[in-house]
Amino acid sequence: MSIECDDTLRDVLQNEKALNMPSIVEDTHYVGFARFVYPLLFITTVLWLIHRWQQQSRIFKLGNVLPGPAGLPFFGNAHMAFGKEPDQLVNIALKYAEQYGTVIRAWLGPKLIVFILDAEDIEVILSSHEHIDKSPEYRFFKPWLGEGLLISTGSKWRSHRKIIAPTFHINILKSFVGVFNQNSKGVVEKMRSEVGHTFDVHDYMSAATVDILLETAMGITRKTQDESGFDYAMAVMKMCDIIHQRQYKFWLRLDATFNWSSFYQKQKHFLSIIHGLTTKVIKSKKEMYLENKAKGYIPPTLADLTRNTDDDNVLSTDNKTLSDTVFKGYRDDLDFNDDNDVGEKKRLAFLDLMIESAQNGTSQLSDQEIKEQVDTIMFEGHDTTAAGSSFVLCLLGVYKDIQDKVYNEQYEIFGDSDRPATFADTLQMKYLERVILESLRLYPPVPVIARKLNRDVNIVTNNYLIPAGATVVIGTYKIHRNAKYYPDPDTFNPDNFLPENMQNRHYYSYIPFSAGPRSCVGRKYALLKLKILLSTILRNYECTSAVPEKDFKLLGDIILKRSDGFRITIEPRKRVPINIA
Numbered sequence: 336m337s338i339e340c341d342d343t344l345r346d347v348l349q350n351e352k353a354l355n356m357p358s359i360v361e362d363t364h365y366v367g368f369a370r371f372v373y374p375l376l377f378i379t380t381v382l383w384l385i386h387r388w389q390q391q392s393r394i395f396k397l398g399n400v401l402p403g404p405a406g407l408p409f410f411g412n413a414h415m416a417f418g419k420e421p422d423q424l425v426n427i428a429l430k431y432a433e434q435y436g437t438v439i440r441a442w443l444g445p446k447l448i449v450f451i452l453d454a455e456d457i458e459v460i461l462s463s464h465e466h467i468d469k470s471p472e473y474r475f476f477k478p479w480l481g482e483g484l485l486i487s488t489g490s491k492w493r494s495h496r497k498i499i500a501p502t503f504h505i506n507i508l509k510s511f512v513g514v515f516n517q518n519s520k521g522v523v524e525k526m527r528s529e530v531g532h533t534f535d536v537h538d539y540m541s542a543a544t545v546d547i548l549l550e551t552a553m554g555i556t557r558k559t560q561d562e563s564g565f566d567y568a569m570a571v572m573k574m575c576d577i578i579h580q581r582q583y584k585f586w587l588r589l590d591a592t593f594n595w596s597s598f599y600q601k602q603k604h605f606l607s608i609i610h611g612l613t614t615k616v617i618k619s620k621k622e623m624y625l626e627n628k629a630k631g632y633i634p635p636t637l638a639d640l641t642r643n644t645d646d647d648n649v650l651s652t653d654n655k656t657l658s659d660t661v662f663k664g665y666r667d668d669l670d671f672n673d674d675n676d677v678g679e680k681k682r683l684a685f686l687d688l689m690i691e692s693a694q695n696g697t698s699q700l701s702d703q704e705i706k707e708q709v710d711t712i713m714f715e716g717h718d719t720t721a722a723g724s725s726f727v728l729c730l731l732g733v734y735k736d737i738q739d740k741v742y743n744e745q746y747e748i749f750g751d752s753d754r755p756a757t758f759a760d761t762l763q764m765k766y767l768e769r770v771i772l773e774s775l776r777l778y779p780p781v782p783v784i785a786r787k788l789n790r791d792v793n794i795v796t797n798n799y800l801i802p803a804g805a806t807v808v809i810g811t812y813k814i815h816r817n818a819k820y821y822p823d824p825d826t827f828n829p830d831n832f833l834p835e836n837m838q839n840r841h842y843y844s845y846i847p848f849s850a851g852p853r854s855c856v857g858r859k860y861a862l863l864k865l866k867i868l869l870s871t872i873l874r875n876y877e878c879t880s881a882v883p884e885k886d887f888k889l890l891g892d893i894i895l896k897r898s899d900g901f902r903i904t905i906e907p908r909k910r911v912p913i914n915i916a
């Protein structure tokens with residue numbers, strides 16, 4: 336059969352030759368060639384036109400005035416991040432910061448990204464009530480946090496911020512001191528099994544912060560929480576991991592490819608656990624509220640809990656914490672917290688306060704909106720404080736002389752007693768507070784903040800114009816290590832926060848909690864919790880890090896962590912003051 340065919344083909348070819356006709360082999364080649372070349376030509380022309388159009392666009396022309404590395408057509412500088420691990424990306428970003436200074440332009444395809452690293456430029460963006468829109472990357476949180484405070488914008492964000500910020504009033508925070516103490520004690524007990532071993536302290540910090548948040552945000556205690564509390568904590572941690580993967584795995588960044596990946600199925604599963612619990616708790620709390628109301632019992636309102644009365648013990652201004660001075664130039668809405676500070680009152684979780692204000696008509700929050708706010712607080716409050724406390728313990732494990740000073744301050748406050756810390760005790764932990772602030776300077780848990788510009792902005796550096804449509808990335812990590820603001824900027828030195836060393840420093844050179852109208856609403860909560868948690872751990876254990884600070888491997892992520900783990904060893908502490916030479 337095949338011989339017959341070959342013969343026929345040979346005949347045809349000979350006839351073609353005789354008649355001087357174009358060969359069908361040439362013809363087939365020609366068709367193949369045409370099939371390949373015409374579409375290619377078409378695609379190239381379209382791409383070239385898009386490229387020309389991009390080059391002529393306003394954003395492209397204005398963006399290219401700013402300093403930054405040259406990019407490829409279409410891809411811009413995206414290829415520089417291709418195939419890189421997150422810790423390599425940190426190094427690339429830092430290298431460009433050295434090369435180009437405090438304003439760096441990059442193109443992610445047609446998207447203009449401008450990194451700013453000078454305090455005056457940062458103030459222009461963060462202090463503004465206009466540039467409050469988050470960058471498109473925050474959309475990864477949307478399925479989880481919906482329109483919660485972290486990603487909402489415009490009038491929705493403004494009205495919700497007005498409702499949420501007062502729930503972080505100092506009186507409410509004081510009522511959490513007992514919860515912070517109980518859980519800190521719990522973590523000390525759990526860590527006992529690690530005495531003498533090297534272990535990752537972040538696991539413990541993470542579990543403790545989720546437990547504390549379950550109680551303070553939703554009113555779920557260890558006693559009342561069933562399996563669903565544990566599942567929720569695990570799901571929160573796993574969701575953080577999925578969002579982390581989406582940040583740096585380029586095929587997961589696109590919704591179309593993400594939705595086909597196994598990560599999408601996992602996300603669906605974890606979100607069903609997270610949303611399932613928040614919905615269940617909100618429903619039962621609301622029912623309880625209505626039942627109590629029917630019986631004539633109405634819980635205290637936020638106004639009751641934060642009102643000053645004659646009997647209350649008002650804190651004098653000289654009793655304010657160091658952080659109140661550090662952050663006083665932030666122009667945010669958290670300072671009112673100190674004005675009418677009254678003693679500890681009844682404890683209500685954030686969720687109870689939101690349900691109460693929605694029921695009594697003070698706020699217009701729907702159940703769905705309350706759920707989104709609770710989910711947001713759980714996310715924002717969890718990984719940030721877990722990373723923050725883990726960095727403090729590792730740094731103190733490296734700088735034992737500083738740990739000794741921290742311990743001596745604790746000994747001055749508590750002696751050899753094991754008693755829980757009071758709010759007043761925390762006001763005396765001035766050195767520990769400096770250590771926490773310095774650790775947040777060198778290792779800010781939120782290493783970058785990004786905003787989308789809706790109108791052109793002139794920044795202070797060279798009066799550069801950043802065009803509307805650009806994403807501005809504020810490099811917290813880098814600005815915290817600028818020698819212009821911190822002498823010897825890479826050295827861990829808690830004295831950077833001595834009043835005399837702070838007085839001439841630009842407020843926006845220290846922004847671990849962001850600043851301005853969109854600053855972290857949980858700042859005071861976080862600092863109070865960190866003090867109690869770290870005080871309890873350091874009164875019980877001496878910690879040591881075998882890894883020197885220069886070998887910490889950082890993971891550039893939504894939350895800054897160590898890719899090599901937060902490894903320390905602990906030994907039970909002898910409760911005696913340390914003789915510091």
Ligand code: HEM
Pocket residue numbers: 484485486496711712715716717719720723779780781784785846847848849852853854855856857858860861
């Ligand atoms: C060391 C601990 C913490 C750090 C370093 C931190 C840092 C930040 C930063 C930098 C932002 C601004 C993010 C942005 O603009 O993209 C932010 C926002 C926020 N944080 Fe925190 N945070 C911490 C703890 C907490 C805690 C404990 C809570 C709640 C219990 C919390 C709740 C929030 C909320 C709700 C927002 C959104 C505020 C808004 O957009 O109006 N944070 N945080």
